[in-house]
Amino acid sequence: MxxxxxxxxxxxxxxxxxSSKNYTTRYLLVAALAEGTSTVYYPAHSEDSDAMRRCIADLGAVLEEDEEKIVITGFGRRPKDVKELNVGNAGAVLRFLMAIAALCPEVTFVNTYPDSLGKRPHDDLIDALGQLGVEVSHNEGRLPITISGGTPKGGKIRVSGSVSSQYLSALLFLTPLLAEDSEIEVLNDLKSKVVIGQTLEVLEQAGIVIHASDDYMHFRVPGGQSYQAKTYTVQxxxxxxxxxxxxxxxxxxxxxxxxxxxxxxxxxxxxxxxxxxxxxxxxxxxxxxxxxxxxxxxxxxxxxxxxxxxxxxxxxxxxxxxxxxxxxxxxxxxxxxxxxxxxxxxxxxxxxxxxxxxxxxxxxxxxxxxxxxxxxxxxxxxxxxxxxxxxxxxxxxxxxxxxxxxxxxxxxxxxxxxxxxxxxxxxxxx
Ligand SMILES: O=C(O)C1=C[C@@H](OP(=O)(O)O)[C@@H](O)[C@H](O)C1
Ligand SMILES: C=C(OP(=O)(O)O)C(=O)O
The missing domain is CATH 3.65.10.10 (Enolpyruvate transferase domain)
Incomplete structure (x- = not known):
């Protein structure tokens, strides 16, 4: 058109x-990572939020939707063994799910927008996942990307924040589920720092504990945590x-x-x-x-x-x-x-x-x-x-x-x- x-x-x-795109993608994700049934009121309806809906369903979450809400039964720390995920053109959805894919045996993120998301870099997240022992094959830091995860344990991670805050958010969603504690150090500058405030707010609502420094450059994340099933309302x-x-x-x-x-x-x-x-x-x-x-x-x-x-x-x-x-x-x-x-x-x-x-x-x-x-x-x-x-x-x-x-x-x-x-x-x- x-x-x-x-x-x-x-x-x-x-x-x-x-309805907020950023809160919708986050609430859908934390609901999928919980073991019980969560409800998200007034979710956004757009290509990006639909990409998150589709991918968490592919990963094993069960979604029921009506006019005002989505009821989601999550897959917890055990996503389904899916081979392929398609996030459309949604950058944040891709980055968050690249981290969660570390809990799957092997997932390929396909490249359906070669002239848009297909050109965007993910090297800093690929590097950080590598520090957790996750194998990532990629096209010079770009899609298509295959994550061979399995059993990352946690530990020390250094991630650059100079290109996008989404890499750090992705690690903050993943690390609470790992067996051991993690320490995340942000290198260089942290761009879009305010968005990390949204990630931490949603994690806290989902019952996750994260110890963040005031400048959001250091994080201590206790391992072995579980996301709680909750009711959320999107602003x-x-x-x-x-x-x-x-x-x-x-x-x-x-x-x-x-x-x-x-x-x-x-x-x-x-x-x-x-x-x-x-x-x-x-x-x-x-x-x-x-x-x-x-x-x-x-x-x-x-x-x-x-x-x-x-x-x-x-x-x-x-x-x-x-x-x-x-x-x-x-x-x-x-x-x-x-x-x-x-x-x-x-x-x-x-x-x-x-x-x-x-x-x-x-x-x-x-x-x-x-x-x-x-x-x-x-x-x-x-x-x-x-x-x-x-x-x-x-x-x-x-x-x-x-x-x-x-x-x-x-x-x-x-x-x-x-x-x-x-x-x-x-x-x-x-
Ligand atoms: O975490 C998120 O949901 C987002 C973070 C921001 O990206 P950057 O951190 O790459 O600036 C923002 O521009 C994007 O629309 C959504
Ligand atoms: C940059 C944006 O989104 P994303 O990075 O999630 O593709 C945006 O919504 O403007």
Whole structure:
């Protein structure tokens, strides 16, 4: 599916935020790792969360689903002897399950998105699993990957955090199940550090004990633990909602997004603070963000690593700000569904934006008068590029055609329904 995004000066209405992708993948996983029956209320429905559903079912979990919940009977520390798993394009799901696959005799993760997940590196996790005695064969650190696990015992593990936090999260899910205690030391910097807070929160809810240093660079994980079967409720998703909020910020708007908890461990909650710093009129109370935009924005400087999955939406807003904005400490955006610095800025430039890249920075010289548009955008298989370019398209003089916009379903299949319900002029072309 392609979409044509047409100029849209005003947005108005209310939506409920989609359910959090990161919490859904985590709750499904800890439910599968428990021996009893857990319930996950309001799970996300997207390609990534479906990938986790499918894979834990393949590994032996039993899932029953209705409108509001999934009831999961887990496989505990003994996943089924499965030969092959397909995670689609879901990076976090792949990394978490690469670690869990160490409990299986031999599993191959297949490569179904050679131009997206197929290009992303997993070397740091492969190296860490090797330290546990797990044999991994791979294609230069990339898919397809075969894990020959069996009986890792625990012990000392050193893992680099400079590319992704997902490698560390993966080890935190695996090590409590091992017979011996583990000590995990994070080498180099830890990127997307806030996401580790979400992992630790979910592990604690599942009855797992982890001793973490305040800076999340050292962990002591007692071995021989069991995940407990529990009831979980998934909160609203800030990364996806960030695009809706950015859309409201760049238009004349009266938009409410409900189900966005003020106190959340999602770093992308910072979209609210950043829009406030940009002088966007908004309130956030009782889980509702209310934006009454006037289309005027001030430039901003922001450490994007604190809100990895909302940076593209923030950049889309900054495209129309008065002055130069700078999003720094964002190098790991290069290792996502596409290179979210070079590829994303290439598309923004096509639309007429004045943007510059550094190795770890995005610089935006705002154009409050709007962009010319009238071009065709390559989505690069990336849901967040699609959402950010949709925001930009609202304020282009000529329509933007976004090719292969169906990839938005990786995290937010209802995105176009939601933004159209607020009044955006978006035409779908099958
Ligand atoms: O652990 C997770 O669920 C995620 C961690 C982040 O990745 P990085 O740690 O690679 O930045 C984030 O971008 C991704 O969408 C989900
Ligand atoms: C990068 C993302 O996801 P993942 O790493 O799980 O593929 C994302 O959702 O923006």
């Amino acid at each position: 392609d979409v044509i995004v047409k100029p849209t000066p005003e947005l108005k209405g209310e939506i409920g935020a989609l 609203g998703d800030y990364p996806g909602s960030a695009a809706i909020l950015a859309a409201a910020a760049v238009t004349k708007s009266d938009v409410k997004v409900h189900r966005l908890a003020e106190r959340s461990k999602q770093g992308e909650r910072a979209i609210v603070d950043v829009l406030q710093m940009m002088d966007v009129p908004l309130t956030h109370q009782d889980g509702t963000v209310h934006i009454q935009g006037n289309g005027r924005l001030r430039s901003v400087e922001f450490d994007g690593d604190a809100a990895t999955d909302a940076v593209l939406a923030m950049v889309a807003a900054a495209v129309f700000a008065d002055g130069t904005s700078r999003f720094y400490n964002v190098e790991n955006l290069r290792y996502k569904e596409c290179d979210r610095i070079t590829d994303f800025l290439t598309e923004l430039k096509k639309a007429g934006a004045n943007v510059e890249e550094r190795q770890a920075e995005i610089i935006v010289h705002g154009r409050p008068s709007g962009l010319e548009g009238g071009v065709t955008i390559n989505a690069h298989y990336d849901h967040r590029v699609i959402m950010a370019l949709t925001v930009v398209g609202l304020r282009c003089r000529q329509p933007l055609v976004i090719k292969d916009a169906h990839h938005v379903a990786k995290s937010y299949p209802q995105f176009f329904d939601h933004i159209v319900s607020l009044g955006a002029s978006v035409e779908r072309v099958e």
